[in-house]
Amino acid sequence: MRADDTRVRHCSLPPYPAHTPPDGLEGRRREALLSGRRAWLNGTVLHYCFLSRQRDGGQGDGGRYDGEQREAVRRGFQEWKDLGIGLEFAEVADRTEAEVRIGFRRDAGSWSAVGRDALRVGTASRTVNFGWDLTGPHGRGAVLHQIGHVIGMVHEHQSPYSGILWDEEAVYEDLAGPPNLWPRSRTFHNVIRRLDESETNGPVWDPLSVMGYRFGPGLILEPPCYRAGIAPPGTVSELDAAFARRWYPLPGAEPPELSPFRSAPLGTETGEQRDFVIAPRATRDYTVGVFGECDTVLVLFEEVGGDLRYLAGDDDGGHPRNASLRVHLLRDRRYVLRARVHSCWGPGQAAVMCW
Known part of the structure; x- marks a missing residue:
């Protein structure tokens, strides 16, 4: 050259x-x-x-x-x-x-x-x-x-x-x-x-x-x-x-719905991501949180006119707590929750719940 x-x-x-x-x-x-x-x-x-x-x-x-x-x-x-x-x-x-x-x-x-x-x-x-x-x-x-x-x-x-x-x-x-x-x-x-x-x-x-x-x-x-x-x-x-x-793999099927008070499992592999739909039946304050010995990042989006708009997010960053969100959700609106696992470092299955 x-x-x-x-x-x-x-x-x-x-x-x-x-x-x-x-x-x-x-x-x-x-x-x-x-x-x-x-x-x-x-x-x-x-x-x-x-x-x-x-x-x-x-x-x-x-x-x-x-x-x-x-x-x-x-x-x-x-x-x-x-x-x-x-x-x-x-x-x-x-x-x-x-x-x-x-x-x-x-x-x-x-x-x-x-x-x-x-x-x-x-x-x-x-x-x-x-x-x-x-x-x-x-x-x-x-x-x-x-x-x-x-x-x-x-x-x-x-x-x-x-x-x-x-x-x-x-x-x-x-x-x-x-x-x-x-x-x-x-x-x-x-x-x-x-x-x-x-x-x-x-x-x-x-x-x-x-x-x-x-x-x-x-x-x-x-x-x-x-x-x-x-x-x-x-x-x-x-x-x-x-x-x-x-x-950033191409998305698969429509994400499952995350129903109130019912936990849904998260992945265990580093970088694994699970998406969920939240469709509130009532307008009120909700908590969305992770359970288990894991490090995760949570981000919640609201669907507005067919586009997803950022609503809230949390990354526990390895600190001794789990990622969680406190949000006001509206009845008959559609929300998408994305949860990515940094790492699972304890026994049992990590999960996310909305209540």
Whole structure:
């Protein structure tokens, strides 16, 4: 490869506060919490909007980008969806209705919040930024990479399974120069820092992943085959697709109804999700809760005009309690409850109940 082929701008993920499980958790329980903490519940409709400078206080593009840039992003969402996954992507005009808010600030680099980290960002701010032209040679890869972050994927070259040994000073020097102009802290966070095994996209390294960077010669010392550089093709690889389908399988049959005062079993496998319909016979306050020695996340949606709107959610996050919701439900309305198991760590079957 030519050296100039690798001198491309790189994704610069901002650091977010670490997710720290409670002290004293045994290894597998801790790993399960870390591995699933950023994944959306399957079946979620991720609403995205494009910000504008005039309307959104400098967060958007200010009209400097034409419709081709937005269309490139729309194609990227469709390409991930066409893999056959249970997530939906819907464009909206109002940023307060969007979990994913996209800007095109040229002076802000390209980056995205990873998965559910987007929920930590106020609705006035971007959760994704594209800092360069998306119609150029690496534009498609840049879009697919950032959407990979949106659905919960991390940088593949930081996987501990890669076996990469960096010439660290050479990496710092390379990324300090144009076009990235990164300080050492940003290079460490996005390249040198090795991820925990529980945070990775999968149990093996994928050099073809769209979540990897392109690196020129002289930056990688080991494995020897990559001393001349590495250039992922900028497309969704088979292992990228496997990640998306593992966390977001296509939905099956209509979820069963969760009747008041009758428990329903949950799965026991890490990351397993069960969905239920709640159709109240009376308007009143209800409690929806999990029972059993397990770590879970619960999210309740209300069906409005055929769309599911978020109503309430809880994640016990490994703390000594079970996830539960206290909600006011209306008679003859339809609600969908989604429950995902981080891990089951005690005897017996975990269950959910509405009362």
